[in-house]
Amino acid sequence: METVENTKNYKEKWAECLTIIKDILGVDQTGVQSFRTWFEPIKAVDWKDSTLTIQVPSEFYYEFLEENYIELLSRVLQKVFGPNINLKYSVWVKTDQNTGKTITTTHTGKNPASKNVPQPTNYHPASNVIKDPFILPGVKGVIDSQLNPYYSFANFIEGDCNKLARSAGIAVAKNAVKSTYNPLLIYGKSGLGKTHLVQAIGMEIKDLFPKKNVLYVDADTFERQYAQAALDNDRNNFLHFYQNIDVLIIEDVQLFAKKEGTQNAFFQIFNYLHQKGRQIILTSDCPPVEMQGLSERLLSRFKWGLSAELTVPNFETRLEILKQKIQKEGIDIDEDVVEYIANHISSNVRELEGVLISILAQATINKKQLNLELAKDVVEKLVKSTQQDISIDFIKKTVCDYFNIAPDQLKSKTRKREIVQSRQVAMYFAKIYTKNSLASIGSQIGGKDHATVLHACKTVNNLMETDKRFKRYIADLEKRFKLQ
């Protein structure tokens, strides 16, 4: 029965869920932004018969949550509301121009209790314990691939940033039976499309060869399953399960670092599958040469196949990606707004989408006009929240500390390599992390002109490509700035 007490409870409980979700998503840039974009705008609007109704700003939102966050949502909802909770979405579609009334549609979410089960793992919601992780009793047929149909090649926009990876992916899909790219390793920074691409490969293979056992699994799940198997003295079943897979997709293999047991198991599975000509597809956040804490023998296996990098998309590609999402959403946005977003969010496709959704959310929830002004507002807030307080002084100090020189030396006219290089690196980071013009960066770092800064940025980019040690310096420094 609905009582006041009851009503208060579910809203409070939802607030509790939000706190947990925020915690899980983390305090780094992506975590904070994901939370803001996807969870903060959600309101709990009803609670009846163990069913929680949440209100989301648009159809796209609902789909996105179901596709990307349902596991997280389910876990948290079950924890806070109990294992039998169901979820419903109320979608705020639009405001009727004449009556001012809000029109909504509803969707029944997939029952968290069932969606929570990343098959073939049997996840036990009540106790958070994985039961019989890999055995499908009596099932010899085709397993659930854990693939998300949204991630198809059809909506994966091609650009210079993904040409090699994408065409290698298509080749692998077509020749899943005897591919020459085995393993195929897709690497790149977060938010550049690794998951989308490997899922698309998996989907394509399922389309072309429906009987093939394709399995998509992330490194964490694989590791958890292995740990459980080891605990239950059940390694053989674990290995056996994986040895039956025709196409194995494992995400984020860099996470196997320093986990010897898991690495060994993976190595064994890898060898078995490879020998049988089964396809292995992996992702990681860095190329094999930079993977630390992975055994040499495993790394050398990675080199048997093809490694392809996903890089940052250029303006045209970003524009195209945005346009596709807008079309899918079925909304009307002025070209100048879209171009503004593509221009200002340049290094991460997930952020690109995030900004678009934030703008839509603002426009629908806060009933703001979807115009350039709103776009500027949202972008500025994002940039502020992710690039707080990095000043040129801080950059100078950090770089000088790192290379062990005194900040004053940046001004010196000497041609000493470490000084010239420190100056160039400081200029490079100032360009990335601050909004200063080239001229202003030049005058603040060593009293140089804008052409010197431009040259410095190019030099740093070139060195990163040719000099492994230099690249590591930049990565180290980057970490220090990101901790800010």
Ligand code: ADP
């Ligand atoms: P990663 O796994 O590298 O962190 P994802 O695959 O999760 O990145 O991509 C982040 C988001 O950006 C996803 O929603 C994905 O659909 C989208 N995306 C990335 N690259 C493209 C692309 N080339 N075309 C369309 N959408 C893309």
Ligand code: MG
């Ligand atoms: Mg991913």
